[in-house]
Amino acid sequence: MIYLELLWSFFQIGLFSIGGGYAAMPLIQHQVVDLHPWLSMAQFADIMAISEMTPGPIAINCATFVGIQVAGFPGALVATAGCVLPSCVIVTALAFLYYRFRDLTLAQGVLAGLRPAVVAMIASAGISLLILSFYGQRALPADLGGVDLASVCIFGAGLFILRKWKANPLYIMLGAGAAGVLLFPFS
Secondary structure, three states: OHHHHHHHHHHHHHHHOOOOHHHHHHHHHHHHHHHOOOOOHHHHHHHHHHHHHOOOOHHHHHHHHHHHHHHHHHHHHHHHHHHHHHHHHHHHHHHHHHHHHOOOHHHHHHHHHHHHHHHHHHHHHHHHHHHHHHHHHHOEOOEOOOOOHHHHHHHHHHHHHHHHHOOOHHHHHHHHHHHHHHHOOOO
16 A cells, blocks of 8 residues: 555646746645644655755655655665656657647647746745754744754855855755764764
């Protein structure tokens, strides 16, 4: 039964995550944290961080890691297949349709209308992870007191270095990880 739930959950994520892995984050969070309490928000944030650092698409990496966490290696295969299947079918159908009707203004209008929705989904995922990082598990919508200053400083330093010197994001992640080990050794 857990395999069918994993397949159906990640099939829905693969079906409705238009715009890539970052746009899928709120959908994945809803499925694995809110709807099915397979993971806590902290575990979800850890899996998202690992999914971003490992090679490959973020949503597929996350599906694999969630599947392993929930149902072992078979769960990883089922969750990954569920995430990939709708994309394969939809992209094949859309490629055919776009190739055939690419000059229509209606097609261009649909693509232009999807852009703001994708930006909103990515922003929602980023804000959720930022709140979790700054406020930890105690971050409730009504109670945003008790900011973790070390996390804010690590974020600010990383953002400053990225914007000022256009540093490689890999170096920023390594530096933030090292700062986290030094500042949060027993967390």
